[in-house]
Amino acid sequence: MSVRESVLRLLLVEDRVEDAERTASILRNGGTAVRPTRVESEEQFQDLIRKQPFDLVVAGVEAKIIPIERVVEIVESSGKDVPVIAVLSELSDQGVQAAFASGVPRVAPRNHPEILQFAITNAFAAVEARRSVRRLQAALRETERRCDALIDSSRDPVAYIHEGMHIRANQAYLEMFGFEEYEDIEGLSLLDLVATGHADNFKQLLKRISKGEQPPKNMQLTAQRSDGSTFEAEMEFTPASYESEPCLQIIFRQRTIDADVVRELDELRQRDQASGLFNRTYFMAEADRLVAEAAEGGQDRALLLIEIDNYDAILSDIGIGATDDLLQAITSRLRKVLGDEHVLSRFGEMTFAALLRDSNHALTEETANNVCTAFRGQILDVGSRSVSATVSVGAVQIGERIASTPQVLDKAAQGLGNAAALGGNRVELFDPGARDRAEEQRILARVKEIEAALEENRFVLHYQPVISLHGDEGECYEVFIRMKLPNGELVPPMSFLPEAEEHGLMGKIDRWVIGRSLAIISERKKQGKDTSVIVNITTSSLHDAKLPELIGNQIKKLEIDGSRLILEVPEAKVFTNLKLAQDFQRAIARHNVQFSLEQFGSGVNSFQLLSHVDAQYLRIDRSFMVDLAKNQEHQKKVKEIAEKAQALGKKSVAVFVEDATSMTVLYTSAVSLVSGNFLAPAGSEMNYEFG
Structure with a gap:
């Protein structure tokens, strides 16, 4: 969408009404549809930038109502992608240096309408482009996640073959051939999974396909599992691409499995077998979904990383044989405090993760502190032993500015590390949109x-x-x-x-x-x-x-x-x-x-x-x-x-x-x-x- 096709929501920080109106008029006269708002106090500016969507902030460097440094600080703390343009009455070296020193990357002269309009419209085009990229990235992540989810949840064993080698296979495919993890089959020739009696015919088929011949729609043969046992199977072939590389999608058809069994298998695929919590794969898919919603402007979503403090010391005390009992005790405590409304996952050996919906800063902080309180001063029954353990929590309020799963996880891990470095048994919450919680208290006052x-x-x-x-x-x-x-x-x-x-x-x-x-x-x-x-x-x-x-x-x-x-x-x-x-x-x-x-x-x-x-x-x-x-x-x-x-x-x-x-x-x-x-x-x- 071009600048001319959308309305520029402009927030103006100027001492004089005439200067603010003049900027809006310059844009209108240049063909830009603009919806200007002028602030008259720092409190109003904080309130507007927090509650309403704006595209740009144009602030006078000489403005007394809000110093330019404070404008930049408030915008950055909001967690929103809203560029700031500093406007100078006179384009002097000293004025430009002062503007750049405040952290503003763009400066324009007030008395040169063409330059001012060019600076504003270009900044607007840039922010629109970034938003478009975020939307596309979120859509791509969602598409990839859906494709992977469809493949993984398929009851049919599905694999992708490139030059006769496996490059992708779902869980049903691995289970069919007796493999535990994809690494066991990665790079393995498909020919190795065909019984000896059908190997020659299948080898010739792969050669013809490699020469550009279209594969048959299906083929019946005897397949061979990793343990050497065989079973009758029907294969379906479909030309496809994986990570931009041409390949062959192969689906193995077996006898119809009972629907209840299928549901049980699907549930098992989402769960960590030792703890009964969601596994990391399922959690990452859900995290991608929440982050994609945040990229579209969704709010009140958060992620928690939870880790047991001094795990090595606890393990040396209870012995490695009691690890499963410790895991069950921790899992039970976390389920009790977090309930079923949040996605709770086992993320590492003794690291857990939770996704929170409808959770603003206050609720996220409260939930994270409740997790700490649930362990602080409490006893965990680990088999025949009783142990005392605390946890550290790294929390992230997911927002538009960190709308990618790796960024969210990095911030959560950083917070978790900081909490642990300070002795553990504490919460560190990162919220780019709410660094100054005193503002809420100011409003109530x-x-x-x-x-x-x-x-x-x-x-x-x-x-x-x-x-x-x-x-x-x-x-x-x-x-x-x-x-x-x-x-x-x-x-x-x-x-x-x-x-x-x-x-x-x-x-x-x-x-x-x-x-x-x-x-x-x-x-x-x-x-x-x-x-x-x-x-x-x-x-x-x-x-x-x-x-x-x-x-x-x-x-x-x-x-x-x-x-x-x-x-x-x-x-x-x-x-x-x-x-x-x-x-x-x-x-x-x-x-x-x-x-x-x-x-x-x-x-x-x-x-x-x-x-x-x-x-x-x-x-x-x-x-x-x-x-x-x-x-x-x-x-x-x-x-x-x-x-x-x-x-x-x-x-x-x-x-x-x-x-x-x-x-x-x-x-x-x-x-x-x-x-x-x-x-x-x-x-x-x-x-x-x-x-």
């Missing part, structure tokens, strides 16, 4: 802070004036929420709203903001000022069937004009929750409350939405404000939205106005209202002189 702030009324509002370009009477402010900590520190919205939304607290916060806004409207009325307040609400409020009635009761109680309250929802959220938005808008309209569409114009046909939802205000998407004075396409779009809104009797709002030249453009358009830091930043007081 933040949620408690939000709940406490709601209970103790410790939220405050800041106000940014929204100014009429047509001299309308009255004043208008947009409100922004802040959370006050017990020590008086004000926490910006993006540092707590994501956690609030994730934990279902946004509905309560919306109610608080709306209630406080209505109180402000009442307070301003008593001061002789007609103040309108714009409140951005979430979809939680759209689901709150009781909210319109509560708003109406409060308006009636405060004796204020409901039209002074303007509730705003993003256009995309209204589109995806259309029925709820329609019902909500109609319900608040009964109290004369106004409805606004935020990010208007970002959809394919935004005005079509107005035939379904009666919005009185249209807040133009901020992307159109980037380089408004120079970008004629943006000017055309803003003018088009404003004129259509005016024709429909709607008020258009231009936001994020940052310079005088943009204001000049807006004055000549039909835009109704404007806001932005150029006019006045948000503050804790409503003190703007509307004149």
Whole structure:
């Protein structure tokens, strides 16, 4: 898939909104479909990179919100394949060296759009190619595993022959001829397995096949086992290839075996005979399957390697004759603690392996510690002896970045070795996506802070004036929420709203903001000022069937004009929750409350939405404000939205106005209202002189 055929999910780390928007615009203008997200804090960045799929991170080297070194550290610790591109305002030797020193392999200049676009699209193409390779590798492993599994599980003895020699044979084939392992038959001539009476005819057949003659479909002969005994057999021949080499597939047909016997044989082939656990071959096939799922983005899978500590000392104590008893005692203990829901295998002499599904970092750590606890301070009954043994565990949380079985096993073995080197009786867990577990504790602590702030009324509002370009009477402010900590520190919205939304607290916060806004409207009325307040609400409020009635009761109680309250929802959220938005808008309209569409114009046909939802205000998407004075396409779009809104009797709002030249453009358009830091930043007081 080419870059142009897929959407680039871009995470931007920039101090200025304008820089982030400019990067997204450069990509869009170059024909790249982009879905940009700008972060405003380190906490938000960690949350997004952990929970959502992104393709690239573009970070300003000079950014203060998150230092470039910290950006690289967070991305690497996430365990995800997300390249980081460092962006420089000036392409100086010092800046480039600083970027490379932070660990970023790619650097691009912010003020050279062509180079910046080239760097981003090439990095995107590279990450797409790597993902494609991982998918192909996983598919190949799965195909090979399935082929091997089909051959191994076949009730028919199957072998592959190249130039008359065995190069592959399944277990049924080995059992038929009395061999224990494939090494016993590897390189052995097929002619050696044919009884003397049929040897000459079979030899001539092999010669004809070697000269390019097609083999017969089947052949009946007398076969000979390794112990010299013979049996009647029918052979099927099929041209095939093995490891890219042309060969001959041969299937020996015998009498039909009872189905129950077949099932028993299949079960035996999967099991280690001494312990009764799955054998290493079966375990590796299952590990390949789980790793392939991880390569496709699957999560919550883990592998454990478990080894008895000080095995040599224990063996010298109990004697080699009690090895089987020790193995059974250990196996019984492991089965008891791990249960049947995990794949438990004997991996070595006294090394065991387990595959865990639906096991995140916390569960994997808990399971591994439970394994250690099951042996720590406990007695194992080994025949007539009682021994005390501990285990070490090397655990790996399987993720996209280590989505190959050898890598997973290497990490597990490394962890096992480290645990043993530290004296054993411990767990070492490798989890590339969760190196800093303190982040989870931080989120839980933040949620408690939000709940406490709601209970103790410790939220405050800041106000940014929204100014009429047509001299309308009255004043208008947009409100922004802040959370006050017990020590008086004000926490910006993006540092707590994501956690609030994730934990279902946004509905309560919306109610608080709306209630406080209505109180402000009442307070301003008593001061002789007609103040309108714009409140951005979430979809939680759209689901709150009781909210319109509560708003109406409060308006009636405060004796204020409901039209002074303007509730705003993003256009995309209204589109995806259309029925709820329609019902909500109609319900608040009964109290004369106004409805606004935020990010208007970002959809394919935004005005079509107005035939379904009666919005009185249209807040133009901020992307159109980037380089408004120079970008004629943006000017055309803003003018088009404003004129259509005016024709429909709607008020258009231009936001994020940052310079005088943009204001000049807006004055000549039909835009109704404007806001932005150029006019006045948000503050804790409503003190703007509307004149």
